[in-house]
Amino acid sequence: MSKKTDLRILRTKQSIRKAWIELIQEKGYEAITIQDIADRAMINRNTFYLHYENKPDLLNTYMDELLSELKNAVVLCPISMNTYSISILETVMQTILEHISHNTSFYYAMLIEENRIYPFREKMENIIKDKLNERWNPAAGNPPLAISKELLLEYLVSSFMGTIIWWVKNDLPLPAGEVASQFSRLVAYGHLKAAGIAYEE
Template sequence: MPKVDRRILKTQEALKKAVLELMAEKNFDHITIQDLSDRANVSRGTIYLHYLDKYDLLDKLIETHIIELRERCEAAADIDFINGSLIWTEYFDSNYSFFSMMLASKGAPYFRNRFHNFLIEEFRDEVDVTAGKNLGLNKVVIVNFVASAYVGVVEWWFTNEKPIPHQELAEQLGTLLDRMCN
């Protein structure tokens, strides 16, 4: 894999930071390429060298975090729900500014939908409808319920500015997942 020029990485990081700062100030739909250009201190042409438009920039930013969450899931495939949730909540905590902007603001419903779909993929294999309390229930309904509940609790955590430590959040989420999925 070829090494990426540091100037390119620096420009992309400046643009990602700019979009998050601007989203803290106004709805994403009202952000212009000129706003991004001014905030990141790059030319409009430079933005178009790296991204198709502002939606492509946002999509790439979101994708970076979804990929990281997926990799963390894969690395922790054989652990229980509490420890698995701890891995995620540590990542949420260390990337607080991004996730709080994406989940607690009205400017990023696209991220919420992507995050929800990601969770559906992750929980699909965890739900067992062949025995126990889920016997006879529709797996699609259960998976959507679990994913929606998880997103809702994480949104609550960010919207209320981390009212409990991420470790406690992980323990609570892990316990609830264990009850709902097994």
């Protein structure tokens, strides 16, 4: 009996979240009402309130769950403290993109310009920044960087987010592994060299 109840609750929550994401894409977060969500999910308002206090509670609960999954996946990416290679950037990017590919509608709703939710992007950027910052932990005994570490991290995180948003906005036009590979080469070699364009210094 308990298992049946749990499955019913799970299905209801999935219906609510699916309806909510669809409505964000159609109307934008601010314009959505609880009644809109209930109607789309084919439940009554009281059922919604059994699971979530209000619209911000639904947003924060789902954001936290997805970002926790993303963080757990990124944390597992190996980073060597002794050497640096483009494979580090490639691994982190591919991990993020593969996670997004299983939750594309949600990430589209959270990140794309027309509907984006700013706190979500900021939290996502912090997950990436924290992971990349592991590489320059002073305890690793590495020599000092030739440029500001803060500037480097901002540059890398901005590059990550720009690539991710392009990928999601354009309906995942390339496989995650290919995007990750091209991204890591762009960062490591610069856009001209990575693209095979002849240039003069």
